[in-house]
Structure formats: structure tokens, C-alpha cells
Amino acid sequence: MNFYLFFIHPQLKDLLLEELKRRHSKLSLSFSNKEFLSMKGPEGYEVHLEKNPLVFAKRMGIFLDKSADPGEYAVRVKEGEYWNYELIRTPCDTYDIVESPKPEGAPARAWHKIDEACKHFEWKIKAGEIVIEIGSAPGGISYYLLDKGAELYAVDPAKMDPSLKGFKHIQRSIFDVDRRDLPTHCDWLISDLNLSGDLNVVQCARIAAYYSKLKGGFLTIKTPQDFDVKHMKKWAKSFENFETTLFHLPSHRREIGLFFRNTALSN
Numbered sequence: 581m582n583f584y585l586f587f588i589h590p591q592l593k594d595l596l597l598e599e600l601k602r603r604h605s606k607l608s609l610s611f612s613n614k615e616f617l618s619m620k621g622p623e624g625y626e627v628h629l630e631k632n633p634l635v636f637a638k639r640m641g642i643f644l645d646k647s648a649d650p651g652e653y654a655v656r657v658k659e660g661e662y663w664n665y666e667l668i669r670t671p672c673d674t675y676d677i678v679e680s681p682k683p684e685g686a687p688a689r690a691w692h693k694i695d696e697a698c699k700h701f702e703w704k705i706k707a708g709e710i711v712i713e714i715g716s717a718p719g720g721i722s723y724y725l726l727d728k729g730a731e732l733y734a735v736d737p738a739k740m741d742p743s744l745k746g747f748k749h750i751q752r753s754i755f756d757v758d759r760r761d762l763p764t765h766c767d768w769l770i771s772d773l774n775l776s777g778d779l780n781v782v783q784c785a786r787i788a789a790y791y792s793k794l795k796g797g798f799l800t801i802k803t804p805q806d807f808d809v810k811h812m813k814k815w816a817k818s819f820e821n822f823e824t825t826l827f828h829l830p831s832h833r834r835e836i837g838l839f840f841r842n843t844a845l846s847n
């Protein structure tokens with residue numbers, strides 16, 4: 581038997597427990613506090629955790645031992661007691677991401693989402709690249725994209741912040757937008773819609789299918805209820821021709837990120 585540690589995002593313990601139950605039912609709870617869960621399971625189970633990482637765990641590890649001083653990877657459990665662990669490395673590990681200060685001109689905190697996603701995936705949006713952003717108002721993410729010099733098509737029926745200039749605002753619902761409204765080429769597709777996960781993903785997959793040379797994209801998907809956990813695999817499969825990762829960023833609340841990339845076309 582081994583013990584596997586799962587570090588919790590604040591306020592998302594219910595979603596992590598649901599994900600464990602659905603995807604790793606061989607593990608059983610042995611200890612928890614506000615920072616992490618310890619789950620008992622078979623030796624060697626880390627192979628399955630690497631293959632099917634937990635989106636709602638900001639880090640996973642294999643428990644090694646307890647000590648008075650911390651080892652390389654350790655969590656303090658009480659005064660003078662650290663639990664040391666071996667790191668399980670996966671793209672869902674967002675433990676070390678630290679929030680950068682938001683530029684004064686960025687009109688919404690969503691700026692952090694794209695900033696963190698770009699850092700985490702070493703994703704560089706280059707000047708002149710064409711980006712379609714769905715659910716763009718008031719423009720936190722748009723600010724980031726325009727600052728990088730992207731050619732931006734922002735889709736949202738709501739008003740964009742008037743300080744943002746130099747982009748095309750398609751002021752309509754995504755349901756009413758078709759190919760004729762959009763550019764002939766697109767490099768990246770971004771969505772931060774406050775719609776249900778299914779509607780968001782279906783609309784983004786529809787738009788992505790217009791572009792055979794699409795490099796990839798980034799979606800934030802709402803997961804307000806524990807039953808949304810069961811749809812996550814299906815959402816990832818909607819971008820089949822791409823390498824796809826689901827994850828949770830510190831700037832996310834009850835939502836997840838989906839990053840997809842055509843590695844042959846992108847950096």
C-alpha cells in the first residue's frame with residue numbers, strides 16, 4: 581500500500597473528491613486537512629495518476645515519510661511535523677504559479693487567466709497572429725492580446741471597455757455568428773463564456789472546425805456543480821486533432837481551463 585497526496589484548490593474540495601471517486605475509485609481517503617487529501621492505494625498507482633491526472637488537484641505526490649525539517653517536497657501538517665513526498669509530474673500541476681500584478685489598464689481580472697495560461701504552457705502569442713476571443717467583455721483578456729500585438733476579433737453582445745482600441749468587436753451572441761462574420765484565417769481561439777460547459781465547448785468546436793490551420797486555443801469552462809466533473813473527458817475530446825490538457829489555474833474559481841494545441845503548427 582502507498583499513500584498519495586492531492587493538494588486542494590481553495591473551495592474546490594468537493595470537486596476534487598468527486599473527481600477522485602469517478603476516476604480513481606481504487607483510492608480511499610485516509611486523511612485530509614484544508615491543504616491536502618491523503619488517499620490510500622496500491623503501490624505503483626502513480627502510473628495511473630500520471631496518465632489520468634486530476635484537474636482539481638493542484639499537485640499530486642507519493643507520501644515518503646514524516647520529519648521535523650522539510651525535504652525537497654514537503655507539506656507542514658503541524659508544528660514540527662512535515663510530510664515529505666515525491667512529486668508526480670503532470671501538466672495539471674499548477675502549484676507553483678504565482679499571480680503577477682494586473683496592469684492598471686486591464687479592465688477585468690480575467691487578464692490573470694490568460695497570463696497564467698501563457699506562462700504555464702510556455703505559450704507565446706505573437707504580434708500579428710489572428711485571435712478570435714468569445715465572451716470578451718469587458719476586455720481583461722483582450723487587453724493582454726492587444727498588448728502582445730495580436731489581430732483581435734472579439735465576440736460578445738456586451739460592451740467592451742472603451743479604453744481598448746484597435747480590434748474588431750462582433751457585438752453579437754456566438755450562436756448568431758457564422759463563418760462570414762469571422763476572418764478567413766485564425767491562429768488562436770479563446771473563450772471565456774459564462775455559459776454551461778457543454779454550450780461553450782460545442783460553440784468553440786464549431787468555430788475551431790472552420791480553420792484547418794488553427795494552432796490551438798484556450799477555453800475557461802464553468803464547473804459549478806460536482807456532476808460537471810463527469811463531462812470533462814467529453815469536453816477534452818471535442819478537440820480531437822489537437823493535444824489537449826485540462827487544468828485549474830489559481831485565477832480560476834469554479835471553472836477549469838482547457839488548452840489545446842496543434843504541436844506541428846505552434847511553438
Ligand SMILES: C[S@@+](CC[C@H](N)C(=O)[O-])C[C@H]1O[C@@H](n2cnc3c(N)ncnc32)[C@H](O)[C@@H]1O
Pocket residue numbers: 687688689690691714715716717718719720721722735736737738752753754755772773774775
Ligand atoms: C466571464 S465574462 C468574460 C470576461 C472577459 N473574458 C474579460 O477578459 O474581461 C463572460 C462573458 O461572456 C459573455 N457571453 C455570455 N453569453 C454569450 C454568448 N452567447 N455569446 C458571446 N458572449 C457571451 C458575457 O456577455 C460576458 O461578457
